[in-house]
Amino acid sequence: MLQITGSLFSLGLKVKIVPPVQSWIDGDLSVGQIKEVKIEDLLGRDPINIKNPDLEHQYDNKVILITGAAGSIGSEICRKVSLYNYKKLILVDNAESALYDIQQEFRQLGLENIEAIVADVRNRTRIDQLFNLYKPKIIFHAAAYKHVPLMENNPFEAVSVNIGGTKNVADIAVKHSVDKFVLISTDKAVNPTNVMGATKRIAELYVSCLKGKGHTKFITTRFGNVLGSNGSVIPLFKNK
Known part of the structure; x- marks a missing residue:
């Protein structure tokens, strides 16, 4: 995902996260479901909880x-x-x-x-x-x-x-x-x-x-x- 995001940014495009395509087809897509890309989205795993x-x-x-x-x-x-x-x-x-x-x-x-x-x-x-x-x-x-x-x-x-x-x-x-x-x-x-x-x-x-x-x-x-x-x-x- 990071490579794709980087390629799009290099073209001057903004990147956001949307629900799966099936949600679009079913008519379930709303503006509130379109989100900014967070660091956690690019991590590829869940963040580690260090509280112990x-x-x-x-x-x-x-x-x-x-x-x-x-x-x-x-x-x-x-x-x-x-x-x-x-x-x-x-x-x-x-x-x-x-x-x-x-x-x-x-x-x-x-x-x-x-x-x-x-x-x-x-x-x-x-x-x-x-x-x-x-x-x-x-x-x-x-x-x-x-x-x-x-x-x-x-x-x-x-x-x-x-x-x-x-x-x-x-x-x-x-x-x-x-x-x-x-x-x-x-x-x-x-x-x-x-x-x-x-x-x-x-x-x-x-x-x-x-x-x-x-x-x-x-x-x-x-x-x-x-x-x-x-x-x-x-x-x-x-x-x-």
Whole structure:
């Protein structure tokens, strides 16, 4: 379906989902049955439900801080974590407009105890202040530059955020005896052939070196290509 949709978009056509042809023949088709294409329609399987008892126990009454909270990965982590009985959810990002959007989304859902903080992970003093103020126990570090071609032309920024920013947040997590630090990495870190992948691999190695240095448990998870993420084909299709 994705190939067909892509071909139609390339022709400048809009794509919608309609009921089976038999419904047309039987005269059962109505305007309300014509729907926009959703990401789930292109997935080819049912979405995975990640809410489970183990996570409920881990997140219960905990202050959870998410960096890169306004990004495509970070914001989805926020949505999933918000399903649990957290004590407070701290959303950290330096992109104020996108952070405002996710904040408004949560407010419309009636979610409480959520703080949206404009901050840059490269600012070590500022991040330390946030840890002192909110005392988070679980960290999801999703803040990163991820676009491969852009980072090839902007290696300084890739190094300063993907390596320097990760070092700051990880060091401060150890300093404040955070329970768990989860680094969101990428499959591009495997035998890296570009700046983005190399910086993420260095970030992984640094985090690995901190294991056993204190109370904090460090975990690294790698993402492949994520359907619907910023810069992927789905948002491009939607903007056509």
